[in-house]
Amino acid sequence: MAALRKLNHPLFSVEADSPENDIEHSRRQTRITTSALEEIFEKTLKTLNTKYLIIDEMQHLKYMNGGGKSALQMMEYFKALAEELKIVLIFVGAYPILTVLDLSPHLLGRTSAIHMRRYNLAHDVDRARYREILKLFGGELKYNSSKVNLQTWETYLYEGSFGLIGLLSSWIRDAMANMAARGDDTLKLNHFQETRKPQVFLDKIWNEIELGEKYLLSKENASPLSKMAPITEKKEKLCKKKTRPFQAKTERRGIGERV
Numbered sequence: 001m002a003a004l005r006k007l008n009h010p011l012f013s014v015e016a017d018s019p020e021n022d023i024e025h026s027r028r029q030t031r032i033t034t035s036a037l038e039e040i041f042e043k044t045l046k047t048l049n050t051k052y053l054i055i056d057e058m059q060h061l062k063y064m065n066g067g068g069k070s071a072l073q074m075m076e077y078f079k080a081l082a083e084e085l086k087i088v089l090i091f092v093g094a095y096p097i098l099t100v101l102d103l104s105p106h107l108l109g110r111t112s113a114i115h116m117r118r119y120n121l122a123h124d125v126d127r128a129r130y131r132e133i134l135k136l137f138g139g140e141l142k143y144n145s146s147k148v149n150l151q152t153w154e155t156y157l158y159e160g161s162f163g164l165i166g167l168l169s170s171w172i173r174d175a176m177a178n179m180a181a182r183g184d185d186t187l188k189l190n191h192f193q194e195t196r197k198p199q200v201f202l203d204k205i206w207n208e209i210e211l212g213e214k215y216l217l218s219k220e221n222a223s224p225l226s227k228m229a230p231i232t233e234k235k236e237k238l239c240k241k242k243t244r245p246f247q248a249k250t251e252r253r254g255i256g257e258r259v
Helices: 002-006 019-030 034-047 058-063 068-085 097-101 124-137 150-161 165-182 189-195 199-221 233-240
Strands: 052-055 088-091
Touching (some): 002 034, 034 068, 052 068, 058 068, 058 097, 068 097, 097 199, 124 150, 150 165, 150 189, 165 189
Parallel strands (some): 052 088
16 A cells, blocks of 8 residues: 555545545545455556566565565565566565565575675775775764874774664764764764664674675575485485385284284
């Protein structure tokens, strides 16, 4: 329903002219079944000649009512929709998206993964690019010395943002807000120190990053052949042996013996 509103569908984007009509309008919409919404959504995409369907924050599927079963049903719906309309699905999300996609091996077989890696200062190319980003962010900021800029605090800023530009950007804005609240005219290191996320928050963020990076690394290094159990000589003989049903030799047992 939210997608249909974004597409300005006439049945879902019309605003009521009064609070009373708005309530009645909402009631009518909530009575629409999911299958009806799916049909309307599919027809809308056809009408718009849609070629690409981008679904952001895909990892939120893991929190659906019904758990993995509901998430799998939703992904199967997306897959069927893509096949029916001949469109390309683009799923975007944080690392937990990987556990969601794992629910559907059929979808994984048709998926191309693009890993938007964080900047890692252990690599010279990443370090150079990270410094360029610090230079870009800090170009219009005022410091208490001509020899001080964001690059001066490169290691500290990296440790508090893990090389994630989104975290770095929000941290810089928080530091600027702290500077303004204090009535300071220039940006200093203590503005960043006072607005650094609590360590318990950083630990949670890092755990997610570490799990995601290890997951993708294991996927990249794993060989399909290494996952196949080797066929032993005994198993090979059993595979080659051909017998007809009920033609095996029976073993006679003495009277009173138990099977």
